Amino acid sequence: MPDFELETGLGGIVCGIDEVGRGPWAGPVVAAAVILDPASLPADVLAAIDDSKKVPPARRPALAAAIRTHARVGVGAASTREIDRDNVLRATFAAMARAFARLPVAPDAVLVDGDRAPPLGCRVVTVVGGDARSLSIAAASIVAKVLRDAMMAKLALRHPGYGWETNVGYGTPGHREGIVRFGVTRHHRHSFAPVSQMLSPETRPNR
Structure with missing residues (x-):
């Protein structure tokens, strides 16, 4: 302690x-x-x-x-x-x-x-x-x-679907699934490899 x-x-x-x-x-x-x-x-x-x-x-x-x-x-x-x-x-x-x-x-x-x-x-x-x-x-x-x-x-509340209310932005399976479904937001860290690797044309910042 x-x-x-x-x-x-x-x-x-x-x-x-x-x-x-x-x-x-x-x-x-x-x-x-x-x-x-x-x-x-x-x-x-x-x-x-x-x-x-x-x-x-x-x-x-x-x-x-x-x-x-x-x-x-x-x-x-x-x-x-x-x-x-x-x-x-x-x-x-x-x-x-x-x-x-x-x-x-x-x-x-x-x-x-x-x-x-x-x-x-x-x-x-x-x-x-x-x-x-x-x-x-x-x-x-x-x-x-x-x-x-x-x-x-x-x-x-502003960006539902990523599970931030529970995972607080960490890289959980639910968070990854949210990116696949809804794309990368401006609150994501685009320089972090897991996010940058998902920055395909379908997952450009759109929220």
Whole structure:
């Protein structure tokens, strides 16, 4: 379970950053930056913060709302157009930078999940498996996951047939079948091989 030791070891104001959505065939990359003060969090919220993949889906929205109420949070996203133009890593860094810029205070240091550091203009420490090791990164993973899932659910209402309300843009058999039946949308990542291989004349962007 993540703890707060990495944050306290850096000193000053520290935020954790995590992203969601590098791998899907459709939809944006979403990042969150979270500055936590464990003393300000309700005990049940503090105990529940973990890697978003380990938090029950039904629990995530209320937990994300509590984090946003009791912590300082910034969120940012990068569109499919940016992903196709710049590649997914650069788009991820752009989403992280936007989340960082939207924090209400400037941190002294940043903990980022993964092994690549985005250019943020301050000290950045990468933490492989950070959402299982850092409380702030875990909180960021929950906020980003809930926000992106909600974005994909809204897109699913406008573009039914791809299963985005459940697969959130990932490459499931149902998603593939939707592309075959309805074509590729502007929300698909045309630079991703599974999608680009299906960009036949019958599956040009049409929705």
